Amino acid sequence: MPLFAFGATNSSLTALEPLFTFLTTSLTIAEGAFNKIPGSAVVLRYVKSSHQNDPGRTILELILVIFAIRTLLQSRTREDRNGNNFIQFTPKEVDELVDEWTPDSLAQPLTPSEQADLAAVPILAGPTGPKPKLINGKQVTNLASLNFTGLAGNEHIKQQAVETLRRYGLGSCGPPGFYGTVDVHMALERDIADFLGTEEAILYSQGFSTISSVIPAYSKRGDIIVADRGVNFAIQKGIQISRSTVRWYDHNDLKSLEQVLEGIEKERKKRKQPLTRRFIITEGIFERDGAMVDLPKLVEIKMKYKYRLILDESYSFGTVGRTGRGLTEVYNVLASKVDMIIGSTAIGLCSSGGFCAGSHIVIEHQRINGPSFVFSASMPPLLAVSASEGIKLLLSKSDMLEKLRVNIYEARQILDKFDLVTIPSHPDSPIIHIYLRAPNDCPTSSSFLHPFSSSSNTKPSNPTSALPRDASTWTWDIEEEEHLLQEIVEEAQSQGVMITKAKQLRGQENVEPRPSIRLAMTSALPPADTRAAVNTVKAAVTKILKRRK
Amino acid sequence: MTTAASYLSALSQADARARSRADSPTSTPALSLSSSVTSSSEDTTLNEVDRENSDGLSLPPRPPTSEQVFTTVHTEFGHCANEEYRSTSRHPPGTAVPRTVEQEPPYYVLFFTYISYLILLTFGHTRDFVGKHFNKSRYNHLMPNDGYAPLNSDFDSFYTRRFKFRIDQCFSQPVTGVAGRTIVLLDRYSPDFNHTQLLTGGRTRGLNISSYNYLGFAQARGGCADAVEESINRYGISTCGARLEGGTTDLHILGEALVAKFVGKEDAVISSMGFATNSTFIPALVGKGCLVISDELNHASIRFGVRLSGAQVRMFKHNDMKALENLLREVISQGQPKTHRPWKKILVIVEGLYSMEGTMADLPALVELRKKYKFYLFIDEAHSIGALGPHGRGVVDYFGIDPSSVDVLMGTFTKSFGAAGGYIAGSKTLIDHLRVHGHSGAHAESMTPPVLTQVIASMASIMGIALPSKLSGSELETRHPGPVSPKLLPQWINLPPALASGQEGNDRLRRLAFNSRYLHNGLRKLGFITYGHSASPIVPLLLFNPGKMCIFHRMMRDRQTPIVVVVVAYPATSLVTSRVRFCISAAHTKEDVDCVLRACDELGDLLDLKHGISQSERWTIEEITKRAVELSHM
Numbered sequence A: 001m002p003l004f005a006f007g008a009t010n011s012s013l014t015a016l017e018p019l020f021t022f023l024t025t026s027l028t029i030a031e032g033a034f035n036k037i038p039g040s041a042v043v044l045r046y047v048k049s050s051h052q053n054d055p056g057r058t059i060l061e062l063i064l065v066i067f068a069i070r071t072l073l074q075s076r077t078r079e080d081r082n083g084n085n086f087i088q089f090t091p092k093e094v095d096e097l098v099d100e101w102t103p104d105s106l107a108q109p110l111t112p113s114e115q116a117d118l119a120a121v122p123i124l125a126g127p128t129g130p131k132p133k134l135i136n137g138k139q140v141t142n143l144a145s146l147n148f149t150g151l152a153g154n155e156h157i158k159q160q161a162v163e164t165l166r167r168y169g170l171g172s173c174g175p176p177g178f179y180g181t182v183d184v185h186m187a188l189e190r191d192i193a194d195f196l197g198t199e200e201a202i203l204y205s206q207g208f209s210t211i212s213s214v215i216p217a218y219s220k221r222g223d224i225i226v227a228d229r230g231v232n233f234a235i236q237k238g239i240q241i242s243r244s245t246v247r248w249y250d251h252n253d254l255k256s257l258e259q260v261l262e263g264i265e266k267e268r269k270k271r272k273q274p275l276t277r278r279f280i281i282t283e284g285i286f287e288r289d290g291a292m293v294d295l296p297k298l299v300e301i302k303m304k305y306k307y308r309l310i311l312d313e314s315y316s317f318g319t320v321g322r323t324g325r326g327l328t329e330v331y332n333v334l335a336s337k338v339d340m341i342i343g344s345t346a347i348g349l350c351s352s353g354g355f356c357a358g359s360h361i362v363i364e365h366q367r368i369n370g371p372s373f374v375f376s377a378s379m380p381p382l383l384a385v386s387a388s389e390g391i392k393l394l395l396s397k398s399d400m401l402e403k404l405r406v407n408i409y410e411a412r413q414i415l416d417k418f419d420l421v422t423i424p425s426h427p428d429s430p431i432i433h434i435y436l437r438a439p440n441d442c443p444t445s446s447s448f449l450h451p452f453s454s455s456s457n458t459k460p461s462n463p464t465s466a467l468p469r470d471a472s473t474w475t476w477d478i479e480e481e482e483h484l485l486q487e488i489v490e491e492a493q494s495q496g497v498m499i500t501k502a503k504q505l506r507g508q509e510n511v512e513p514r515p516s517i518r519l520a521m522t523s524a525l526p527p528a529d530t531r532a533a534v535n536t537v538k539a540a541v542t543k544i545l546k547r548r549k
Numbered sequence B: 001m002t003t004a005a006s007y008l009s010a011l012s013q014a015d016a017r018a019r020s021r022a023d024s025p026t027s028t029p030a031l032s033l034s035s036s037v038t039s040s041s042e043d044t045t046l047n048e049v050d051r052e053n054s055d056g057l058s059l060p061p062r063p064p065t066s067e068q069v070f071t072t073v074h075t076e077f078g079h080c081a082n083e084e085y086r087s088t089s090r091h092p093p094g095t096a097v098p099r100t101v102e103q104e105p106p107y108y109v110l111f112f113t114y115i116s117y118l119i120l121l122t123f124g125h126t127r128d129f130v131g132k133h134f135n136k137s138r139y140n141h142l143m144p145n146d147g148y149a150p151l152n153s154d155f156d157s158f159y160t161r162r163f164k165f166r167i168d169q170c171f172s173q174p175v176t177g178v179a180g181r182t183i184v185l186l187d188r189y190s191p192d193f194n195h196t197q198l199l200t201g202g203r204t205r206g207l208n209i210s211s212y213n214y215l216g217f218a219q220a221r222g223g224c225a226d227a228v229e230e231s232i233n234r235y236g237i238s239t240c241g242a243r244l245e246g247g248t249t250d251l252h253i254l255g256e257a258l259v260a261k262f263v264g265k266e267d268a269v270i271s272s273m274g275f276a277t278n279s280t281f282i283p284a285l286v287g288k289g290c291l292v293i294s295d296e297l298n299h300a301s302i303r304f305g306v307r308l309s310g311a312q313v314r315m316f317k318h319n320d321m322k323a324l325e326n327l328l329r330e331v332i333s334q335g336q337p338k339t340h341r342p343w344k345k346i347l348v349i350v351e352g353l354y355s356m357e358g359t360m361a362d363l364p365a366l367v368e369l370r371k372k373y374k375f376y377l378f379i380d381e382a383h384s385i386g387a388l389g390p391h392g393r394g395v396v397d398y399f400g401i402d403p404s405s406v407d408v409l410m411g412t413f414t415k416s417f418g419a420a421g422g423y424i425a426g427s428k429t430l431i432d433h434l435r436v437h438g439h440s441g442a443h444a445e446s447m448t449p450p451v452l453t454q455v456i457a458s459m460a461s462i463m464g465i466a467l468p469s470k471l472s473g474s475e476l477e478t479r480h481p482g483p484v485s486p487k488l489l490p491q492w493i494n495l496p497p498a499l500a501s502g503q504e505g506n507d508r509l510r511r512l513a514f515n516s517r518y519l520h521n522g523l524r525k526l527g528f529i530t531y532g533h534s535a536s537p538i539v540p541l542l543l544f545n546p547g548k549m550c551i552f553h554r555m556m557r558d559r560q561t562p563i564v565v566v567v568v569a570y571p572a573t574s575l576v577t578s579r580v581r582f583c584i585s586a587a588h589t590k591e592d593v594d595c596v597l598r599a600c601d602e603l604g605d606l607l608d609l610k611h612g613i614s615q616s617e618r619w620t621i622e623e624i625t626k627r628a629v630e631l632s633h634m
Ligand SMILES: Cc1ncc(COP(=O)(O)O)c(C=O)c1O
Pocket: A375, A376, A377, A378, B273, B274, B275, B276, B278, B299, B301, B351, B355, B380, B382, B383, B412, B413, B414, B420, B421, B422
């Protein structure tokens, strides 16, 4: 029994190591000095007798000392290792080296094409909406802003926001732990959880920073993440910061996912590795190309292999499903089957911020461990109220989504028949990506109706590399395509339609995404306007591509 | 909106009422004044509390005379007309930067602090051990279960479950209303030892010395809130997109130009979240082959960003310029590990004002080192921007240093400006680079118009708006720190004269400077151990013993005039230096600070917290409140 206790505490101490070292060393100092204080002998006797009464504590302290010594030794060896590589310099030599060293400039000036792109970023004069005005005074049809539900500029929401402003002021002036938890935040968390049908939800103050905070809150070094090769930038960063072991599966290919999971399980059995936390991370509707994941199949797989599923619904929450609940509604999957649903109240509800919804245990954990939740001020109350009102409108006025679906359909009718481009997006996706068709491109949009069925005769991709197996066959020239697309964007804008390229951080992504134009549909436009606008885009593509030839 | 006559009559009514001390159900003059904007803004819950003054928070102790005009609500921004209670936040030129000496508590305090942790540790492990064997169902989520590894193992979460959990009532307290001079707590209790927290439905208004509301711009009424309302009507709530993907409006452009002018840099970029400002822009500044030298107490967002950047990191002892220099000499002479190739660039990241310590970066020394060692200097002014310096321009302004001596100035709007989000300011090349290569530009939602407007309005009222005739255009553009040209502001923003002239902004800066010094020196004279710089609005008061955190928090809240405080412990601080952290604001009146000092004095005796200066040097609380002005100049 005591031996067992020893073992249990022992491993726990590894986690709390810095704490104990500090504790012990300081304790020794304190005790030494303590002996000098008159009357200390009495206390000491008391402590000693208590040790006798409580052998558990004696064991504990013993371990403390052992660990202190171990850590001290360890840090010395670390220094030694450093020392092998350390060159001794005299102060004068150091001075010379300092004088000689010339650092690179802090930031390289932009390249001419980057500069041109930056200068061409549209600036709205006044509010966004289906027909905003640009700073040059021109009115345009907006297929760039993420106003899917058309809640931007909603008078009811504006009025609620003003009322909130008059009760709460603007900023919350504190992180959630320290008086930044305002009742409206709790109400929005409740609203989201009820809307999706999960136990709880937690609110982050920026959509983009949500998932890159959620992932490292659970997944640590040694844990396993299996992720889609096509995940968005925020997920890539979350995975990077978690320092977990990552395995990749082919984009939206659940067969490939199964193969990867199978492989991991085999390896674990072979090496008799302990059970660690394992996660599957993917998106509902992919930000990069608008493809949609087959959720029922995915849930089945994750249940079978006992992985936890982190699903980024940033682009599907508030846009698909009858009332906008996202993929769980589309496929009629219980939200509780997905361990963590991440969504964006900025995108789906035209407010700001993001959330993670899940079970009580999952959410509570984030309240202490999600970096951008703990260390950042909570979102301004009026934005939380706007999001809450957005959910209410979705529930009461679902014709917003009906109109959105009509517009998506109208746009796809035109684009799917257009032979100069390929559309990788799912037919229901509110974002439509447009690739310029390269001569040897063959996938037709129909193959996107269902997730890819990978041809079984090709050999499986390497799960440790983020690079897709067919990367070597990619023929497009990123720079040239970016350039062409930018011309198309500008041409469309001159014809009165504001669109945008999908902006990518070239050089920072795991895999360079293929350049695309990203159309964002909105329910705020009548179908005829949508049709006209998409036709304008089509004409712009035709015109620019013709000029190229 | 309101005529002078109606204001005067309201004022004289309030005057008479307060003099006779009769409780009448009308609200305070400022309330009836500013709530005239929209009738719907009449907030019943707030007014309900405002009506009675048993907690002494709703009405000023000294009623305003008819010459005094207050445009704010006393509960949001305290009425204080006494020009003596003002001070300037400025480093006395020609003097050395004070070295912070950390006072040590007596050994018995440390001893019992360790004993406390040992007891907690023993109890915790015993309970875990027993629980895991005899009460398995409650430990299921901490142990491998059904083929799933625990999300959170019992070892990893030991500290949270066994230490923090016991004092959970000190954290995440829900609130409502404005986080201004006072704040309304939603009362709660836990029937099951903190497993659940239930709201009772009751509310407690307390004096708020916890929010980062340094300049008191957290206001639901007044010129800034009016501007925000106007912006909602004009722009709506959101711009629906990332900055580079159609989410940019003219307000963003104006806001960025204004921030650049405010901090004295060529250009600035704004991000919708302070945390993300660091975590998404630092990776665009440094990368492989670069070195980041970071103060050991830097904020989590900085560490997040640095970790994503892929650069090497070295830390130096908090605020120790000697250690920094030694480290610089080492890393420059050694070059990159293994290859010994020279570093591409070295970025030193420090904070202007440290949020848990109240210490200030030693900027003069840093600037000297920068000249000698050619590193780039990044200052996170999250807490110092607006809160320090005679013009509110942060530590740079406090030390009277030219902003060009710092390469990257970062800051957040969550604090002094009562808004949200953050900025990075620097040279045009740098900022354009960040716009294109920072993660935020392409992927993160842009800042919303109401938040932007709060930033613009509060910032303009700190700077003051120049009268067009006074200065020629070019002079306006170059003078730093000077007023802002009206051309840099949206034309529809119409600030009231006191804000537009910069007079109120200046008043806020001076009130904050006074309050900070008064509270800091007052606590010291009472015999407490405090950390940090006396000009810092963040004042940590050391408690040491973890058990005292909870009781201090509770006793402050349960006073006649409830006081809302933040207590922090490990891991935000070192294990033994648990503390309570006050964040003083320009919204507080001198009487509010008296109130805090008095409460601390009483609790300090009760809880044995006075381990600072010796008995003979201490002052009594009466002496302190009487000699407040003198204290503020010490
Ligand atoms: C130094 C520092 N940087 C950044 C931040 C993050 O700012 P925000 O709360 O606006 O996200 C904070 C806030 O706590 C901070 O103290």
